[in-house]
Amino acid sequence: MKKIKNLIDIKDLSLKEINDLIKVANDIITNEDSYKKKCDGKILATLFFEPSTRTRLSFESAMLSLGGNVLGFSEASSSSVSKGESVIDTIQVVGGYSDLIVMRHPKEGAPFVASMKSSVPIINAGDGGHNHPTQTLTDLITISREKGRLDNLVIGLCGDLKFGRTVHSLINAMSRYKGIKFVLISPNELVLPDYVKKELDANNISYVETNDILEYMDELDILYMTRVQKERFFNEDDYVRLKDYYILNKEKLAKAKKDLCIMHPLPRVNEISTEVDDDPRACYFKQARYGKYIRMALILKLLEVK
Numbered sequence: 151m152k153k154i155k156n157l158i159d160i161k162d163l164s165l166k167e168i169n170d171l172i173k174v175a176n177d178i179i180t181n182e183d184s185y186k187k188k189c190d191g192k193i194l195a196t197l198f199f200e201p202s203t204r205t206r207l208s209f210e211s212a213m214l215s216l217g218g219n220v221l222g223f224s225e226a227s228s229s230s231v232s233k234g235e236s237v238i239d240t241i242q243v244v245g246g247y248s249d250l251i252v253m254r255h256p257k258e259g260a261p262f263v264a265s266m267k268s269s270v271p272i273i274n275a276g277d278g279g280h281n282h283p284t285q286t287l288t289d290l291i292t293i294s295r296e297k298g299r300l301d302n303l304v305i306g307l308c309g310d311l312k313f314g315r316t317v318h319s320l321i322n323a324m325s326r327y328k329g330i331k332f333v334l335i336s337p338n339e340l341v342l343p344d345y346v347k348k349e350l351d352a353n354n355i356s357y358v359e360t361n362d363i364l365e366y367m368d369e370l371d372i373l374y375m376t377r378v379q380k381e382r383f384f385n386e387d388d389y390v391r392l393k394d395y396y397i398l399n400k401e402k403l404a405k406a407k408k409d410l411c412i413m414h415p416l417p418r419v420n421e422i423s424t425e426v427d428d429d430p431r432a433c434y435f436k437q438a439r440y441g442k443y444i445r446m447a448l449i450l451k452l453l454e455v456k
């Protein structure tokens with residue numbers, strides 16, 4: 151039986167494959183019309199057991215722009231999971247109705263388990279507080295277009311580094327490039343988990359930890375803001391206490407580099423004041439737009455469309 155290529159963890163892709171995806175996505179941005187029929191007759195299923203706006207809609211928009219079709223559900227309550235069906239059963243059934251499945255689930259590892267039984271490729275669109283590889287592809291194309299490189303960068307990651315799955319996947323990806331330094335900015339309660347830090351240590355990647363968003367501001371090439379992940383908290387009081395810990399505004403950017411790239415996977419709650427939106431260094435809405443094109447490239451790759 152032919153081996154299926156899934157995307158569960160960003161490390162399922164080699165650096166060459168990532169570079170090729172970015173190349174194709176850049177080509178789609180300039181020649182979108184020539185991709186209009188590439189997925190004629192193909193079906194993408196989006197199974198979202200957790201809320202989403204960008205990830206689900208950008209995948210759907212990506213498939214529709216390639217001439218394919220989409221089906222799926224956007225909440226577990228509207229699927230048979232609410233009747234007690236297991237993820238494994240759902241996947242085996244949906245594999246019979248589609249060519250490719252995009253899945254988001256609150257349980258860490260659920261897309262991996264699904265991929266072991268699936269007859270079609272599975273894309274992890276976020277599993278609990280663990281990983282979010284397609285957001286990372288979105289982040290990588292953004293960095294590559296905005297900075298012109300993926301190496302020799304000082305990257306500030308700010309906010310909920312404990313539960314923020316986009317941060318975990320981005321660190322895993324960037325740790326494979328040369329000359330990367332991370333500045334990990336979080337309250338003590340939301341520091342990067344040890345299992346991700348081990349990855350940094352094992353690869354000899356330099357990083358510093360701080361509570362203070364201003365401490366290294368003048369050194370940063372990228373500032374990646376994140377939302378405090380309310381849905382992963384056990385205690386409402388802790389969330390309320392921590393949710394507005396960092397609010398990036400014009401004043402805090404006073405010492406930042408002129409060519410800083412400010413990113414955020416979105417949705418934003420309060421982490422970036424809207425007064426920053428007009429700053430030419432604000433890249434987060436562009437970032438969301440690039441997400442569609444890199445997902446088009448990924449769909450083509452996993453469906454093996456030339």
Ligand code: NCD
Pocket residue numbers: 204205276282285315316376377415416417
């Ligand atoms: C992120 C996620 O779902 O992890 N959103 C996204 O996919 N763009 C970030 C978040 O929800 O805070």
